[in-house]
Amino acid sequence: ETAVFQTPNYHVTQVGNEVSFNCKQTLGHDTMYWYKQDSKKLLKIMFSYNNKQLIVNETVPRRFSPQSSDKAHLNLRIKSVEPEDSAVYLCASSRRSAETLYFGSGTRLTVL
């Protein structure tokens, strides 16, 4: 099966902890993304990664950092989580930059 796979599905943690989320795509796409979907369902781009070029949304706090070993993997690390980081983090991929997005099932983060 070819798709976008995210782990974990859920994560509950305390303020100040570090968390990492994994994303892998088996679609052979060149570009991967992280989007944040908040409680109001707003979808905001965080990062776009294409051919080792990272494009960062300037509004993303520095405690967030993407990590990619190859074009099929794009992980997300949050160094010291804060309550406003509670959200669903959606990984996506596309054949080329900004083409049709294929989303993973998301990681729901709850920060206590």
Next chain:
Amino acid sequence: GEQVEQLPSILRVQEGSSASINCSYEDSASNYFPWYKQEPGENPKLIIDIRSNMERKQIQELIVLLDKKAKRFSLHITDTQPGDSAMYFCAASAGTYQRFGTGTKLQVVP
């Protein structure tokens, strides 16, 4: 950053009637306009898209219209069914990543 506005935020329609969602964008370099449907507990999935070289596209009951001059595009669902109830998102792309609208919760009632 460049915004994508989407209205209405909630839309309630009678089964069998039409539903229309409108979006506007700011970046005149935008050239790709997809629409995604997100059902509860699921991820967003593409349902239809349109590129800047077209003004109208139809796939079965879905119609998208694009007015580049006004920087507006819209989704029309004809003959709505209960299965059409979901969140709908428009998006606009100028080639780097897609910016999403604020979403429309569509409720199709019997």
